[in-house]
Amino acid sequence: MTRIKHMLSAKNAFRAFMVMAVSGMLFGACKSDPNSPGIEYMPDMYRSPSFETYGENEVYGQKIMSARVPASNTIPRGSDNLPYPYPNTFEGYEAAGANLKNPLKASEENLAEGKVLYTRFCVHCHGKKGMGEGTVPTNSEYPPPPSYSKGLKDLPEGKMFHTLTHGKNLMGSHASQLTKTERWKVIFYVQTLQYPEGKSKTEEVKEDTKEQEESK
Amino acid sequence: MFRVVTYSLSVVLFTFLLSNSALAQDGEKLFKANCASCHKLNKKLIGPALTGVQDRWEDQEALYAWIKNSQDYLKKNPDDSYAQELFVEYNKSVMTAQALSDAEVGAILDYIANPPEDKAAPAVAEGPVARAPAENYSTYWMLGLVVVLLIVVKVLSGVKGSLQSVKAKLNDEVLPEPKGPIEGLFEWMANNKRLTVAIVLVVLATLSVQGWFVVKSIGVYKGYAPEQPIKFSHKIHAGTNSIECGYCHHSAYKGKNAGIPSVNVCMNCHKGISEGKVDGTTEIAKIYEAAGWDAEQQAYTGVEKPIKWIRIHNLPDFAYFNHSQHVVVGKQKCQTCHGEVEEFGYPMKQHSDLTMGWCIDCHRETKVSMEGNEYYTKIHKELLERYKDEKIEAFTVEHIGGLECAKCHY
Numbered sequence: 068m069t070r071i072k073h074m075l076s077a078k079n080a081f082r083a084f085m086v087m088a089v090s091g092m093l094f095g096a097c098k099s100d101p102n103s104p105g106i107e108y109m110p111d112m113y114r115s116p117s118f119e120t121y122g123e124n125e126v127y128g129q130k131i132m133s134a135r136v137p138a139s140n141t142i143p144r145g146s147d148n149l150p151y152p153y154p155n156t157f158e159g160y161e162a163a164g165a166n167l168k169n170p171l172k173a174s175e176e177n178l179a180e181g182k183v184l185y186t187r188f189c190v191h192c193h194g195k196k197g198m199g200e201g202t203v204p205t206n207s208e209y210p211p212p213p214s215y216s217k218g219l220k221d222l223p224e225g226k227m228f229h230t231l232t233h234g235k236n237l238m239g240s241h242a243s244q245l246t247k248t249e250r251w252k253v254i255f256y257v258q259t260l261q262y263p264e265g266k267s268k269t270e271e272v273k274e275d276t277k278e279q280e281e282s283k
Numbered sequence: 284m285f286r287v288v289t290y291s292l293s294v295v296l297f298t299f300l301l302s303n304s305a306l307a308q309d310g311e312k313l314f315k316a317n318c319a320s321c322h323k324l325n326k327k328l329i330g331p332a333l334t335g336v337q338d339r340w341e342d343q344e345a346l347y348a349w350i351k352n353s354q355d356y357l358k359k360n361p362d363d364s365y366a367q368e369l370f371v372e373y374n375k376s377v378m379t380a381q382a383l384s385d386a387e388v389g390a391i392l393d394y395i396a397n398p399p400e401d402k403a404a405p406a407v408a409e410g411p412v413a414r415a416p417a418e419n420y421s422t423y424w425m426l427g428l429v430v431v432l433l434i435v436v437k438v439l440s441g442v443k444g445s446l447q448s449v450k451a452k453l454n455d456e457v458l459p460e461p462k463g464p465i466e467g468l469f470e471w472m473a474n475n476k477r478l479t480v481a482i483v484l485v486v487l488a489t490l491s492v493q494g495w496f497v498v499k500s501i502g503v504y505k506g507y508a509p510e511q512p513i514k515f516s517h518k519i520h521a522g523t524n525s526i527e528c529g530y531c532h533h534s535a536y537k538g539k540n541a542g543i544p545s546v547n548v549c550m551n552c553h554k555g556i557s558e559g560k561v562d563g564t565t566e567i568a569k570i571y572e573a574a575g576w577d578a579e580q581q582a583y584t585g586v587e588k589p590i591k592w593i594r595i596h597n598l599p600d601f602a603y604f605n606h607s608q609h610v611v612v613g614k615q616k617c618q619t620c621h622g623e624v625e626e627f628g629y630p631m632k633q634h635s636d637l638t639m640g641w642c643i644d645c646h647r648e649t650k651v652s653m654e655g656n657e658y659y660t661k662i663h664k665e666l667l668e669r670y671k672d673e674k675i676e677a678f679t680v681e682h683i684g685g686l687e688c689a690k691c692h693y
């Protein structure tokens with residue numbers, strides 16, 4: 068009796084093994100399709116019913132994106148994104164140039180962070196020296212932006228901020244990528260590129276603050 | 284005397300020709316350096332298309348003044364209705380004052396009037412090159428060959444059978460009943476026991492090895508490279524043009540997700556770049572459709588259509604992963620997990636396993652740089668004390684709790 072039992076279980080194990088191996092072969096064939104991610108053990112865990120950051124979801128019987136634009140006239144908690152008063156017009160640009168000043172302190176730290184942000188967000192067009200010698204215009208022969216140390220040498224910081232916020236000519240708005248504080252940090256660094264040979268406005272400000280602190 | 288005159292004449296002529304061609308070249312260079320970021324020859328960009336600009340201005344001197352400093356010109360000539368209207372028509376975008384001499388402006392105008400031919404006619408002929416489908420047909424060929432061979436075997440065995448029956452009829456013999464294929468197989472197996480065992484063993488071994496690899500690949504997306512709605516190439520953007528990963532995936536530095544860039548980020552560059560070098564205008568036109576950008580009018584229509592990118596990297600819901608933690612604090616390069624993406628063309632593929640074992644391996648090996656980080660000062664002291672006996676001085680992610688279950692599963 069025990070012998071029969073043993074035979075049976077061995078036979079079953081063999082069968083199960085065969086089925087697994089054969090189906091494995093079949094599934095293995097599916098994997099070669101680059102459009103299929105392959106076999107998933109628990110698809111529920113990978114494609115969950117809860118909303119993923121990017122995706123189409125049914126909300127109130129409507130298929131919409133789960134990534135939504137914030138409700139109008141709202142400011143996220145803790146955000147520096149307060150309303151920007153200068154409209155995207157010629158007049159707004161001029162007014163920003165005349166009235167808008169950098170609220171941050173010109174410090175080494177802000178300048179260093181500005182450099183990191185510049186190399187991430189600006190350098191591929193404006194170039195390391197800010198002369199429009201970035202990799203996009205040079206490697207792909209697209210028109211270069213004007214040089215900070217030549218055509219844009221006297222560009223006031225308010226106009227820079229306005230351009231970063233609304234975009235200008237071929238440059239698009241970088242407001243979705245840089246917060247207002249970050250934009251001002253980038254401007255600190257761009258100002259050093261405006262005066263590569265001598266003192267930048269930032270450095271002058273820095274020295275002024277140093278002197279003030281020392282005199283205290 | 285005559286010789287001297289001809290000689291000097293030819294010299295003058297030669298220098299004239301040389302200077303003329305040099306001027307035309309300069310014109311192209313000057314145009315590219317000073318005008319091309321806002322003007323195209325045949326298309327509206329930020330400013331108007333420039334072909335025929337000299338015909339549109341009656342007074343050529345005024346045109347020169349306008350090119351050199353348009354704002355100054357507007358102030359001095361409030362009566363020039365054409366210039367004033369032009370300024371308003373193009374959203375009052377100020378044309379940057381150009382520090383150019385009359386000769387240089389002339390060279391640019393010459394270039395605009397007589398551009399080299401290949402530039403005058405935009406590359407219509409060299410549209411997207413039809414490429415041969417990259418599918419691998421060898422499997423189909425093999426299958427076809429097998430079918431043909433099977434047919435041949437069937438036909439030959441049929442011929443053999445009929446020959447045998449003819450022979451039997453001639454000799455008045457009675458043929459044994461033909462056996463079914465399965466019965467025949469069993470008989471053959473009974474006669475060749477050793478060979479049968481050997482074949483079964485080989486087949487089993489192959490299948491189980493195959494099966495093992497398949498079981499191991501369950502839930503591992505490595506190499507997943509689905510077709511995307513737009514043929515975006517990381518090689519062109521991050522490779523050739525050296526755009527930092529963080530330009531588009533900027534939320535990697537701030538949050539859990541690295542972020543699929545919204546279409547306005549594409550438009551930051553593609554507002555001006557409407558034609559690529561690989562697929563011409565077809566793929567970039569899809570961005571315009573998504574963003575609702577009218578390339579003819581250079582304006583947004585307001586009708587947007589989201590791009591349905593196919594997600595590649597996907598962790599199951601029971602595993603928590605945060606990009607900013609790894610990129611900002613851990614100072615990891617994107618390439619550590621995603622591979623040399625700047626070398627990947629279209630389509631993008633998953634480089635790593637993204638399995639738990641793979642995470643753990645890295646957490647065991649990666650050293651934490653604790654110097655100059657105030658957060659770690661106290662922890663570092665405690666760790667030195669705790670691992671005194673084992674003489675460990677460089678600590679990995681494992682030592683600061685990188686292997687604890689609840690760090691990623693909660």
